[in-house]
Amino acid sequence: MNTKLKAISLKIIYPRWEKLKGQTTFNLPPHGPVVFAATLPEQVSVSFTDENVDTIDFDEPCDLVAISMMLSTQVKRGWAIATEYRKRGIKVMFGGISTMLHAEETLQYADSIFLGESEGRMEQVLLDWQNGCLKKVYNYMGQFPPIESVGPARRDLYKRDLYNHKGVQMVDLFHASRGCRFSCYPCAVAYLGGRQFRPRPMWRVEEELRTIENNRLFVVDNSLAQNKEWELKLFETMIPFKKKWISHTIDDDPEVLRMAAKAGAWYVYQAVYDTSPYIKERIKRYHDNGIGVEGTILLGLDNQTEDDCRRLIDFLLEIDLDLAEFTVMTPFPHTKGYDDLLRQNRIFDFDWDHYNAGQVVFYPKHMSPDKLQELYDYAWKTFYHDESQEAKMTRLFTRVMMREMEDGTYRPRDRRLIGKSFGKDVVRTTLTQ
Amino acid sequence: MKVPESYYDEIFAFAGQWDVPSSCGLKIRKNGDETYVIVTELYQDNPGTSVTAAGWSLASQICEKKQLDIRKVHYIECNPDTHSKLSFYDEAYYEVGFFDETGARRPVPVYTQLAPEKIRQAII
Numbered sequence: 284m285n286t287k288l289k290a291i292s293l294k295i296i297y298p299r300w301e302k303l304k305g306q307t308t309f310n311l312p313p314h315g316p317v318v319f320a321a322t323l324p325e326q327v328s329v330s331f332t333d334e335n336v337d338t339i340d341f342d343e344p345c346d347l348v349a350i351s352m353m354l355s356t357q358v359k360r361g362w363a364i365a366t367e368y369r370k371r372g373i374k375v376m377f378g379g380i381s382t383m384l385h386a387e388e389t390l391q392y393a394d395s396i397f398l399g400e401s402e403g404r405m406e407q408v409l410l411d412w413q414n415g416c417l418k419k420v421y422n423y424m425g426q427f428p429p430i431e432s433v434g435p436a437r438r439d440l441y442k443r444d445l446y447n448h449k450g451v452q453m454v455d456l457f458h459a460s461r462g463c464r465f466s467c468y469p470c471a472v473a474y475l476g477g478r479q480f481r482p483r484p485m486w487r488v489e490e491e492l493r494t495i496e497n498n499r500l501f502v503v504d505n506s507l508a509q510n511k512e513w514e515l516k517l518f519e520t521m522i523p524f525k526k527k528w529i530s531h532t533i534d535d536d537p538e539v540l541r542m543a544a545k546a547g548a549w550y551v552y553q554a555v556y557d558t559s560p561y562i563k564e565r566i567k568r569y570h571d572n573g574i575g576v577e578g579t580i581l582l583g584l585d586n587q588t589e590d591d592c593r594r595l596i597d598f599l600l601e602i603d604l605d606l607a608e609f610t611v612m613t614p615f616p617h618t619k620g621y622d623d624l625l626r627q628n629r630i631f632d633f634d635w636d637h638y639n640a641g642q643v644v645f646y647p648k649h650m651s652p653d654k655l656q657e658l659y660d661y662a663w664k665t666f667y668h669d670e671s672q673e674a675k676m677t678r679l680f681t682r683v684m685m686r687e688m689e690d691g692t693y694r695p696r697d698r699r700l701i702g703k704s705f706g707k708d709v710v711r712t713t714l715t716q
Numbered sequence: 717m718k719v720p721e722s723y724y725d726e727i728f729a730f731a732g733q734w735d736v737p738s739s740c741g742l743k744i745r746k747n748g749d750e751t752y753v754i755v756t757e758l759y760q761d762n763p764g765t766s767v768t769a770a771g772w773s774l775a776s777q778i779c780e781k782k783q784l785d786i787r788k789v790h791y792i793e794c795n796p797d798t799h800s801k802l803s804f805y806d807e808a809y810y811e812v813g814f815f816d817e818t819g820a821r822r823p824v825p826v827y828t829q830l831a832p833e834k835i836r837q838a839i840i
Contacts, residue, residue, distance in 0.1 A: 386734070398734055425736035425764055466759055468804045478763055586803045619804065622768035626810045626827035
């Protein structure tokens with residue numbers, strides 16, 4: 284049995300999923316695969332295909348395939364890709380968030396599944412493969428590696444031109460912590476990353492930020508509002524990099540908001556769950572600090588009647604949101620939502636392709652599934668009736684460009700890619716008589 | 717979202733899905749010939765799998781440890797009242813049916829919601 288790893292060529296694949304109809308589609312460079320790639324030993328040469336923007340060449344030679352999945356809507360495609368490779372005699376392993384959520388099913392299509400976080404663990408896995416004794420399951424659920432072992436992601440693997448829309452580079456994804464102390468009704472993060480908030484040390488944050496060339500980021504941590512002291516320290520660390528960034532919720536605290544703005548907060552995703560003056564004030568406080576707000580609105584919860592949903596949608600028009608994103612309640616496995624709806628026998632659709640948060644898969648408490656679907660469509664149409672999603676995005680984009688011009692970080696569009704959108708030619712329509 | 721201690725007599729540590737260390741509140745009550753096993757979800761104090769996701773595995777672990785016949789107990793899952801503003805965290809009880817009429821184990825258990833008042837009157 285060899286105890287030294289030989290050279291291996293590993294292909295990482297990120298399966299495609301069907302985007303929601305009628306919505307502006309942006310393909311961001313995925314984070315999970317490149318975080319995983321950073322945990323591979325140096326003997327491994329890696330290639331990466333994001334099927335959302337690229338085509339898989341199943342005949343390209345490789346020793347081993349790793350399929351990385353984040354969404355439930357990726358799993359069925361991931362299984363199909365695995366089947367193709369296994370037909371060719373190539374072993375396939377799976378990892379990532381939705382592998383953990385759909386582990387038992389995924390096992391049927393895999394030579395191996397990896398559950399948990401991969402820092403410090405891949406050398407042994409690859410040695411097992413090399414020695415012909417790859418395990419069916421590598422189970423590290425709940426056994427989190429030291430957070431300081433999380434190094435900079437392998438962003439060099441991205442084919443950068445494919446994450447570009449008409450010359451504008453998409454944001455890079457970045458994470459400063461793992462785990463979440465909250466355990467929200469529709470969310471599986473507590474199951475996946477643990478209920479303990481695990482911040483990365485600031486020297487690691489700095490190290491990673493130094494490796495990112497992009498001047499715009501999406502800080503993908505589940506919620507930055509976990510610990511005020513840490514949040515302030517994070518923003519202080521970010522200031523010198525002059526990045527402009529998007530994130531999920533940050534603390535509703537004057538000092539935190541001020542520091543976030545100084546650190547380059549561009550806009551945040553903020554849940555809008557009722558029509559209270561508090562929400563209105565909260566949005567205003569972000570705006571007062573020059574931070575934009577994309578409201579995230581979850582429709583179909585048990586406490587919402589049809590009238591409540593309509594009132595909520597009308598309310599959004601009054602509170603000066605920059606953008607809004609509507610989703611329908613979706614019972615993802617390993618959430619309280621799933622447990623409750625399962626026990627009440629209210630889930631009627633278990634086709635994971637439909638778990639895109641835009642398709643109703645359960646019986647809502649106060650209306651029919653069709654009615655909820657109709658309300659979801661009504662919400663998108665109503666909010667973007669007077670100004671389209673693209674126009675609102677352009678306004679937010681203009682705002683960030685102005686800030687960048689002020690602090691000298693603005694980079695003009697890449698003229699080479701002005702006629703391309705995510706690797707495809709932009710089709711221009713001309714009106715002719 | 718701390719679960720009040722009145723919901724359980726002991727914290728039961730169990731191996732959750734994929735052996736993740738997990739815990740739940742546990743109360744076992746006898747009422748005549750009937751034995752009631754009530755497992756309570758601990759939310760923030762459960763580091764692993766929920767009582768519902770653990771289902772059969774959790775019931776088996778409890779019955780083995782407490783020397784109970786899993787076929788003869790009323791196995792009840794409890795969502796405790798955590799005094800949350802959100803109605804999803806209201807108190808709720810479900811009796812879990814692991815076996816069908818013939819005594820065979822169901823691939824997916826059947827859940828019957830029970831009124832909290834009834835539970836309190838009958839067994840607590």
